[in-house]
Amino acid sequence: MPTKMNAFVMLGIKKVGFLEKPIPQDPGPNGAIIKTRCALVCTSDTHTVEGAIGERHGITLGHEAVGVVYKLGSEVKGYKEGDRVAVNAITPCYRCENCLRGCSSQCHQMLGGWKFANIKDGVFAEYFHVNDAEANLAPIPATVKDSSAVYCCDMISTGFSAAENAAVPIGGSVAIFGEGPVGLMATAGAKLLGAGLIIGIETIPKRQELARHFGADIVIDYRKEDPVEAIHRLTDGFGVDGAIEALGAQETFSACIKATRPGGVISNVGYHGKGDFISIPRLDWGVGMSDQTIRTSLCPGGKERMKRLLRLIDTGRVDPTPMTTHTFAFQELGHAFDLMKTKYEGIIKPLITFS
C-alpha cells in the first residue's frame, strides 16, 4: 500500500509547487477520504496564492474535484468505498447556528463553509479529506462523466446562485458583468430560470462566443460602448431587473448599481480581492432609497443542491464542458496554474486529470 502522495501546494505568497505528503488515512467518524479523479483550477486559487487571504504555508491548493470514496468514517451512512462522488468547494458542517439559519456557506463564521485550501488541505492531491461527509458527498449519476460533474463543485453552483439571487421574473431582463466561467454559468442559470433578455458584458472574443452559447441574447463589449448606457437603451430606459457582478471589481460593481432598475437586484458573486472598501454610486442608488437589493453568495454546497445540479447535466439541461479549454495531467498542474494566473492562450478552465 502506498503511504505517500503528491500534493500541489502554496509554498508562500506567490509561490507554488509539489510537496510529498502522507496519504490521509483517518477519515474521523464523520469524514471521508476521496481518491481524486479530476479537478479544475479556479481563479480564486490564484487569488489565494497572491496573498488575498494571507499566508497559507504548505496548504494543498484546489477546491473543485470529483473522485471515488477511498475511506469512510464509521458514522457516515449511505455510501460505500469505490462510490464516485462530487464534493462542493464549500463543505459546511450543517449543525452550527449559521448552518441551521440556512446560511451554510457562512458555517460557524463568515465564509466559514470555505474550508478547502483555506483552513484545511484542498483537493490538488491524489487523495483528500472531506469533513461531514454524509452531507457533503454527492453521488454522481452513472451517465454523467467526471469531467462534467466537476463543474458542479463551484462554477455551476456559484453561477447558478448568482442567477437565483438576481430573482429575475420570468421574461425579465438580466445583465451579467464578466463572462468568465462563473459569469457563463450565471448566464446559463438565468436562461434556465426563464429570463427574457440576457445581456452579457465581456470583451474577450472566446468568452463572448461562449456567453452567446450559454444563453446571452446580446453581448456588449465594454471597450466599444458604455455598458450602462447600452443596458438602459435595451430596456426602454428602465435598467435591468437583475444585474450580476461576476468579476469582483469596483467598476463593475458600480455599473451593476447603475444598470439595475429601481426595485431590482444586484447579485454579487465576484471575489473583491483588493482594497478596504467597495463604494456605491450615491445618485444611482436613489440616495439610499431606490428599493434596490444587493445580495451576495458563496458557492452553496451540500449533497442536496449538488444532486440537483448533477441532474441538470444528466438530463441535458446544461453541458458545462465547452468551458474546458485545456486539459493537463496532475504532474503538469504548475503550468495550468500559470496559465490561469495570466489568462494566456484564451484559457477559461483547465481540467486536471489524475491517473
Ligand SMILES: [Zn+2]
Ligand atoms: Zn473555484
Ligand SMILES: [Zn+2]
Ligand atoms: Zn456549520
